[in-house]
Amino acid sequence: MAKETSDQTLTSNDQSRDKKQIAIEILKKYGIVFVLILMVIGISFLSPRFLTPNNIFNVLTQSAIFGIMALGMTLIITSKGIDLSVGSVLALTGVVAASLGQTAMANNKYFEGLAEMPLIVPVIAALALGAFLGSINGGLIAYTGIPPFIATLGMMTVARGFALIYTGGSPISNLTSSFTSLGGNIGVFPIPVIIYAVAVAITWVLLNNTRFGKNVYAIGGNVKAAEVSGVNVKKNLIMIYAYGGMLAGVAAIVFAGRVGSVHPGAATGYELTAIAATTIGGTSHAGGIGTIWGAVVGALVLGVLRNGLTLLGVDAYWQQIVEGMIIIVAVIIDMRKNAKKK
Amino acid sequence: MIPFPILHQVIMYEMGWSKVTEKPNVLEMKNIVKNFPGVQALKNAELTVRDGEIHALMGENGAGKSTLMKCLIGIHPQTSGEIYFNGNLIENYSTADTLKMGISMIHQELNPVENRPIMENIWLGREPKNRFGLVDHQKMYEMSKEVLEIIDLKEDPRTEMRHLTVAKMQMIEIAKAISYNAKLIIMDEPTSALTSREVDQLFGIMRKLKENGKSIIYISHKLDEIFAIADRVTVLRDGEYVGTEETENLTVEKMINMMVGRDVTDLFPKVTCEIGDVKLEVKNLTGEKLFSNVSFDVRKGEILGVAGLVGAGRTEVIEAIFGIRSKTEGEVWIDGQQVEINSSEDAIRNGMALLTEDRRMNGIFPMLNVLQNMSISNMKKYVGKFNLVNHNDMKEDCTRYIDALSVRTPSMYQRIENLSGGNQQKVLVARWLLTEPEILFLDEPTRGIDVGAKAEIHKLITNLAGQGKTIVMISSELPEVMGMSDRIMVMHEGRVTGIIDNRKDLTQAEIMRYATGAMDEKTA
Numbered sequence A: 001m002a003k004e005t006s007d008q009t010l011t012s013n014d015q016s017r018d019k020k021q022i023a024i025e026i027l028k029k030y031g032i033v034f035v036l037i038l039m040v041i042g043i044s045f046l047s048p049r050f051l052t053p054n055n056i057f058n059v060l061t062q063s064a065i066f067g068i069m070a071l072g073m074t075l076i077i078t079s080k081g082i083d084l085s086v087g088s089v090l091a092l093t094g095v096v097a098a099s100l101g102q103t104a105m106a107n108n109k110y111f112e113g114l115a116e117m118p119l120i121v122p123v124i125a126a127l128a129l130g131a132f133l134g135s136i137n138g139g140l141i142a143y144t145g146i147p148p149f150i151a152t153l154g155m156m157t158v159a160r161g162f163a164l165i166y167t168g169g170s171p172i173s174n175l176t177s178s179f180t181s182l183g184g185n186i187g188v189f190p191i192p193v194i195i196y197a198v199a200v201a202i203t204w205v206l207l208n209n210t211r212f213g214k215n216v217y218a219i220g221g222n223v224k225a226a227e228v229s230g231v232n233v234k235k236n237l238i239m240i241y242a243y244g245g246m247l248a249g250v251a252a253i254v255f256a257g258r259v260g261s262v263h264p265g266a267a268t269g270y271e272l273t274a275i276a277a278t279t280i281g282g283t284s285h286a287g288g289i290g291t292i293w294g295a296v297v298g299a300l301v302l303g304v305l306r307n308g309l310t311l312l313g314v315d316a317y318w319q320q321i322v323e324g325m326i327i328i329v330a331v332i333i334d335m336r337k338n339a340k341k342k
Numbered sequence B: 001m002i003p004f005p006i007l008h009q010v011i012m013y014e015m016g017w018s019k020v021t022e023k024p025n026v027l028e029m030k031n032i033v034k035n036f037p038g039v040q041a042l043k044n045a046e047l048t049v050r051d052g053e054i055h056a057l058m059g060e061n062g063a064g065k066s067t068l069m070k071c072l073i074g075i076h077p078q079t080s081g082e083i084y085f086n087g088n089l090i091e092n093y094s095t096a097d098t099l100k101m102g103i104s105m106i107h108q109e110l111n112p113v114e115n116r117p118i119m120e121n122i123w124l125g126r127e128p129k130n131r132f133g134l135v136d137h138q139k140m141y142e143m144s145k146e147v148l149e150i151i152d153l154k155e156d157p158r159t160e161m162r163h164l165t166v167a168k169m170q171m172i173e174i175a176k177a178i179s180y181n182a183k184l185i186i187m188d189e190p191t192s193a194l195t196s197r198e199v200d201q202l203f204g205i206m207r208k209l210k211e212n213g214k215s216i217i218y219i220s221h222k223l224d225e226i227f228a229i230a231d232r233v234t235v236l237r238d239g240e241y242v243g244t245e246e247t248e249n250l251t252v253e254k255m256i257n258m259m260v261g262r263d264v265t266d267l268f269p270k271v272t273c274e275i276g277d278v279k280l281e282v283k284n285l286t287g288e289k290l291f292s293n294v295s296f297d298v299r300k301g302e303i304l305g306v307a308g309l310v311g312a313g314r315t316e317v318i319e320a321i322f323g324i325r326s327k328t329e330g331e332v333w334i335d336g337q338q339v340e341i342n343s344s345e346d347a348i349r350n351g352m353a354l355l356t357e358d359r360r361m362n363g364i365f366p367m368l369n370v371l372q373n374m375s376i377s378n379m380k381k382y383v384g385k386f387n388l389v390n391h392n393d394m395k396e397d398c399t400r401y402i403d404a405l406s407v408r409t410p411s412m413y414q415r416i417e418n419l420s421g422g423n424q425q426k427v428l429v430a431r432w433l434l435t436e437p438e439i440l441f442l443d444e445p446t447r448g449i450d451v452g453a454k455a456e457i458h459k460l461i462t463n464l465a466g467q468g469k470t471i472v473m474i475s476s477e478l479p480e481v482m483g484m485s486d487r488i489m490v491m492h493e494g495r496v497t498g499i500i501d502n503r504k505d506l507t508q509a510e511i512m513r514y515a516t517g518a519m520d521e522k523t524a
């Protein structure tokens, strides 16, 4: 929401001081955007290849997969939860989708004799399975009261195990051309980026303009307030985690389309990247605070960083170190933003 | 004027009732029992509320008032007993159902979602939707404006809750309860954070609601309020029904006797004690926007009362002195020496203690038990050999204070969140008393505390002053300020408008004139 409440009538005397304060407020609130802009300027200075349209789409495409997961993660963390299982859920939904999306003549055909399915079949399968796994997370948290960290830690291991059992440990490849075309372009726009953009739009509306979204904030901000106001907390928790799982399914489809095959060990550690993107974007682990634009900017910060450092020829190991430090700095900045002392 | 009951009969007669009957009951609660693990909170509670009446529910801290209300609205379903609403037995329902039936409640412990706007707090769980099924923010904004107008609160509905003072949050809770348009509204100590002006305003609203045929259950420890607003009173003691009386047939003494089971004689046991040298001196303290140029001093053995309307900046000043709020200018002197206090640690090292106004947010550790909550600020004292904690001393102190303040808890190992509101407050008072501070800041020390315990706490405060301690006490209850203080500092909109010597003939009206800014020593 662009509605701000700081416009008060000012006397001319106070005005310059208040302008400065407003500037500080904006800097605090959108600080991470400035960080992103600075990074872009800095890297493009050092590497002329960075700001080419080609490379920009490249960054966006690379960011799309964990960017999509970060959207669901934003809802989850805003509700004062966490989801460690999305990487494994991506793998499991990915292998299932891939097994339903092989060409008729594929070698290592998973379902022997299965005709070539229209793309919608693996897509629906991945989304439904993702939502189902997520709803198990949510159900465990809502009905047994175990902490989200534990519930999803369990799911992380279980889903990975099922992915390995389902595939016997080997990747599923030879996907249909309609499936792999998801890795391509429409006009100049890469399809993963388009899917990401649609997911951003939908999640944005969901969080800001639906009752469900308001409930997410209320549950994270003060679960008791939500309860006494008649919010069905349990149902909402299930929906929140189901949505997160479903987005992992969407990410799985994008993954499969780009790579052309899915390995049961795929996306290991992606949950942490998604959490990192969400956190950099200012979503508070204390609950009740989180924005979709933040999740997008957070994902882009990571995407630009990885791409830029690679372009600059920085060693991959060093990249990790930089990434880790960025996350910590982002959270420190964020804590100051929400500090109570005035 | 015709007395109400007679008028009532006349109306009934005019309307053609052949037989004058009592107004129907909107609510009947019978033989309510509620067990918590290890505690029987309600033994045999009863409550009958008529249509269009304001019904006060009274009792000591821990008597079971809040619990009875939580049974009613489905947060803690009763162990046994029956509840009739509008004549129908109601069973197996959730809080959401009670809201739909037409029962809404203002909770004793505030429940704001702090990082969300006022309007989302008010309409949480029932946000208006547009034809696409999406939340209609514009409509929500306008609806909120309307509700805020009813309670006469000039605050932008888009302001985030965390920017509001406790009193304003309380007003928002009231607005929210009204917005449900419920038949029965429960108010659990709604005025504990409000000052007299806001209380008057609230009473105005309550009367209006009553005229519109709503019933209100009103819980408060302030007896004068009960006499001002309630039609009938029901008293609980130790979870048991004591009785229901028409307010007009009651006296203060009788009501206290029903609640406590004995007479409480001296509510303000103020003894004038020897006043020593200046202990604390504050010079030109200024903080961003909220207060400016605050100067005062307090002596050893003196109780300085701080009066003012909510929002006058009293809490902020104290927090700044205590180092937990930044100041732009000003000095603090202790024993004639300037001190630099930038954190609560500095403050405690300088012999200060602060009992905060809002126990939910700044005071209690809800998940920890009474013992831990009480001893947390005094750990230094219990550290013994090898830097290990001596638990025996700790428990001894705790037992002593549970006793001294009659904290009602099954044991010192009970989680503090399971105590009644007033008893939580007592634990916090004990926490600071244990640190044996030289300078004690008390911000609304008896908020939500029943008459009996209030007298206890007053006695303790007076005793501390008698031992030469310096006490600064913020209170929005003028009788308390006037009954306890040696001098009274009054604030208005962030400035000190007067520091008055307490005299026998000092009137509330005089203090109010300073508090509303009508009288100002500095400009006069």
Ligand SMILES: Nc1ncnc2c1ncn2[C@@H]1O[C@H](COP(=O)(O)OP(=O)(O)OP(=O)(O)O)[C@@H](O)[C@H]1O
Pocket (backbone or CB within 6 Å): B036, B037, B039, B040, B041, B059, B060, B061, B062, B063, B064, B065, B066, B067, B068, B108, B408, B409, B417, B418, B419, B420, B421, B422, B423, B448, B450
């Ligand atoms: N969830 C709980 N678990 C265990 N005991 C509880 C719980 N809630 C309340 N109690 C106990 O029930 C008793 C009644 O508490 P209740 O909050 O109803 O008192 P109250 O009359 O509202 O007091 P106050 O005036 O201080 O608000 C207390 O002894 C309290 O410790």
Ligand SMILES: [Mg+2]
Pocket (backbone or CB within 6 Å): B065, B066, B067, B108, B188, B420, B421, B422
């Ligand atoms: Mg209570």
